[in-house]
Amino acid sequence: MPMPACPMQGGCLCGAVRFEVSQPPLLTFVCHCRDCQKMSAAPYSLAAAFAADAFRLVRGAPEILRRAGSRRQHAYCAACHCGIYAQVDGTEARVNLRAPLFDDTSWIVPQAEVMTRDALPWALCHGIPRFEGYPTRAEAAALLAT
Ligand SMILES: [Zn+2]
Numbered sequence: 001m002p003m004p005a006c007p008m009q010g011g012c013l014c015g016a017v018r019f020e021v022s023q024p025p026l027l028t029f030v031c032h033c034r035d036c037q038k039m040s041a042a043p044y045s046l047a048a049a050f051a052a053d054a055f056r057l058v059r060g061a062p063e064i065l066r067r068a069g070s071r072r073q074h075a076y077c078a079a080c081h082c083g084i085y086a087q088v089d090g091t092e093a094r095v096n097l098r099a100p101l102f103d104d105t106s107w108i109v110p111q112a113e114v115m116t117r118d119a120l121p122w123a124l125c126h127g128i129p130r131f132e133g134y135p136t137r138a139e140a141a142a143l144l145a146t
């Protein structure tokens with residue numbers, strides 16, 4: 001994956017929420033889960049996982065959406081409703097940012113695709129590791145090491 005120069009910034013559609021990351025992503029991936037399909041109104045989301053301490057908001061504050069029974073919380077802009085990042089209970093050390101929100105998107109190449117059990121069949125990627133569900137901790141560690 002081409003590594004972006006850091007820090008780099010991005011923001012929501014209307015610009016009310018802006019963020020910055022100080023380190024390159026740990027992993028860039030396609031997520032086919034139903035949450036991502038609905039949050040993006042698209043076949044899948046393109047996410048980039050960052051260490052939480054490499055991420056900071058520089059303007060605005062997103063709203064947090066948590067559905068009953070879900071382990072995930074989604075941060076979105078209250079003004080334009082653009083999804084900004086997701087966090088999963090138990091892995092608060094990571095922030096899964098919606099990668100297309102970065103001002104510079106030239107570096108974004110997915111290294112894996114997850115939750116393919118929910119994928120639209122024509123929307124699968126080719127030539128990258130594929131996970132039917134979410135990768136286990138060990139699988140994620142192996143991906144991060146590559
Ligand atoms: Zn916005």
Ligand SMILES: [Zn+2]
Pocket residue numbers: 031032033034035036037045115
């Ligand atoms: Zn997802």
